[in-house]
Amino acid sequence: MVVFGSEMHVITYVFVIFELMMLAVQLYRYLSCPEDKSLLWYLILLGLLIFYNVSSGLFPDPEFSFSIVTQNIIAYGAGFLMAAYFPFYFYKSFDLKLLRFQAFYGVHLFLLLPYCLFFVLIYGKSGDLNFALGYGLIIPFGYSVYMMWAIFVAIKAKFKSRQASIYCSDSVELIAVYCAVLPWACLSLFAYFNISQWIEVLVTNCGFLLLTILFMAQSVLKARVEEEQKMTGYVNKQHKFLKRCDNFGLTPREKKIAELLCTGLMYKEIAVQEFISEKTVDTHIRHIFFKTGVNKKIELMQKLGFADEFMLSHNPLYS
Template identity: 45%
Template sequence: MIKTKGIMLVFGTQIHIVTFIFIVLEFCMFFFQILYYLFRPQDKMRLWYLLLLLLFQFYNITGGLFPDPKINIPVPTQLMIAYGSGFLMASFFPFYFYKAFDLKTLRWHALYGVPLFLMLPYLIFFVIVYAINGKLNVDIKFGMIVPFIYAVILLWVIFKAIRKKHETERNRNQYLEEIAMYCAVIPWLALTFFGLVESSQLLEVLCTNTGIVILSILFISRSIRNARVEYEQLLEFNTGGAQRNNLEEMFRYYKLTNREIEIVLLVREGLTYREISNKLFIAGKTVENHMQNIYEKTSVKNKVALLHKLFPS
């Protein structure tokens, strides 16, 4: 990347003031979210979001600092780290969509395609070959061919996965979410584009961080909706009087998680899996997986037996 020179740099480093602002904002978000995650470690969606935030911070810091001859690290090593942070973040992005948004069709790409077509070219051209010939421009020219082609293909695959998800589980709250997901994915492709061309740090940071801003809005929005659902369930649960204590003992005895308890209570109300999915803003397949876990924990085989065991009265 082309480094920005002048008064827009901070602390005598190569980091642009805009890059620094993003680093600070993402650090604050990371600090707040990790405290919440430590309070509720079963929240896997928050864990994936924390990892994404961490990788974005690493990308912004290394991309902003390196290469800088004043730093006591060989410049070739700095360049390997800077490009590596970009490849690492780009590689995690599909995995995040696969896990956080339950896009099952991305499984092969997230687990196998990305290591083969993104991380492997990086290791070959930007680490091994670059360490041998020291010609970064040549290595970029050949090393980015496969990642760029694969990024375009993967972008189309992600778009199709998003569309398929919202076709089968659409409700009035998910139209804007679908559009936001499209907008969050597009900047991801820019990572491979910036790897091919020289660009200013300002342009690159503004473009690539747009994705994390949109994903943060999506994550916060989902968290608020889930918190409201949990609060409604808690109020309903608290109206049970003495029965609540018995239910709590039953739930603790069978070691049901908070999400499993929510689903059990909705099943008790007579909601279908699709209705539970829409109310909790999770995939229908996720509801089925939770129900299977509940059946195993309570040693029953169907909903009728489950309700008789947990709610005998």
């Protein structure tokens, strides 16, 4: 079953739509936190997966204005490009040093070079796709199997050195990504035996579907942990502040005004919020300064433990 009168199977179409949605979500996350480079590498991986699904789903189609040969070159190129990115992704995202050769040299020699030779040059000139499939996939298939083994060895070495086992979530993510890319070792066989599009898409995409769900679950868990840590920090800070206020003998009203003053509110703003006059605020603050033995707001904040040295030196609100 195809969609919109094209060659794309409905299953491929569903995967593409879902992956485009996830690309938008992950792009938003990356723009919110651009220092997270692992998210950037995953964005590229997701983008290549979408490109592969679209090109392999739509091509070849005689209805398009450009030649079948060009369409096949693009479609097979998307698969080779996707597979060639895997070692680089593991090398960068998980710091697997053992994959440096595969990431920068191996994929170029044993994947991209055979593709350019057999599919771009020979097939592009002769138009004989069977020849390209018969001889152009031998080296890539053998290397793909070896590449999956090399990635496995690098992951094993990572765990053995205890660099990845510090955080359980990182270990789960690393294993999940490897399981997701493992079926791609069969990509050359899919092309050689001309496996149906929907079977190929299911095998190569289901792992990434589960991986995306894992990433979403981890994002929710991470946000919850950060919120709990933030709340715990706020409670500890509040407890420290109130304890110091008690040590200086501040009244409940003086504690409240001291807190508002330390947060950066002006006398007028404090008066409005507490429904008192500015003169009354000024009187309370003079009493607070007297009890704590300070003359400036910054000194008060230091005495009450309201801000650390970085905040005091970088926030003009505290000066």
